[in-house]
Amino acid sequence: MIQIHHLEQSRSQRLLWLLEELALPYEVVRYQRDPKTSLAPDALLQVHPLGKSPVLTDGGVTVAESGPIVEYLVDKAGGQLRPGQGTEAFAHYTYWMHFAEGSLMPLLVMTWCLTALKTHHCHFGSSRLCCQWRVAFPARLNKTL
Numbered sequence: 001m002i003q004i005h006h007l008e009q010s011r012s013q014r015l016l017w018l019l020e021e022l023a024l025p026y027e028v029v030r031y032q033r034d035p036k037t038s039l040a041p042d043a044l045l046q047v048h049p050l051g052k053s054p055v056l057t058d059g060g061v062t063v064a065e066s067g068p069i070v071e072y073l074v075d076k077a078g079g080q081l082r083p084g085q086g087t088e089a090f091a092h093y094t095y096w097m098h099f100a101e102g103s104l105m106p107l108l109v110m111t112w113c114l115t116a117l118k119t120h121h122c123h124f125g126s127s128r129l130c131c132q133w134r135v136a137f138p139a140r141l142n143k144t145l
């Protein structure tokens, strides 16, 4: 059974939407953000090395990153909603798939950070966010490379 590890108010929402569009059976494992820092709870570290959502598990398969999860689900639904390869529609599909995390989200996150800085609610120095960039992310890269 497909399980979506879903953090409230997160990118994970679009996967729930996609699952409904594809009419695939799934379960939602819910996680709440910390009310003060907005960070995900430590429980997410059990399924993602950086403690991020969304994560999909399906039997022995675990997929992180919303883009690859979209591709996994579309494959699972027999290619539904994906235009034929080599078509103009497929080029647009690929463009928007990568635009979301490649261009749009960095801009939104930067705007969110600058707003947080301005309103003195920024937690850059705090535990996990800081640790991700200094420790967890390089460690993960080393392991993969």
Ligand SMILES: N[C@@H](CCC(=O)N[C@@H](CS)C(=O)NCC(=O)O)C(=O)O
Pocket: 007, 009, 010, 011, 012, 038, 039, 040, 041, 051, 052, 053, 054, 064, 065, 066, 067, 101, 128
């Ligand atoms: N590029 C990743 C980004 C994952 C990500 O940053 N998720 C955010 C929610 S939208 C998160 O888990 N934040 C909680 C935290 O960092 O503690 C993706 O597309 O899935």
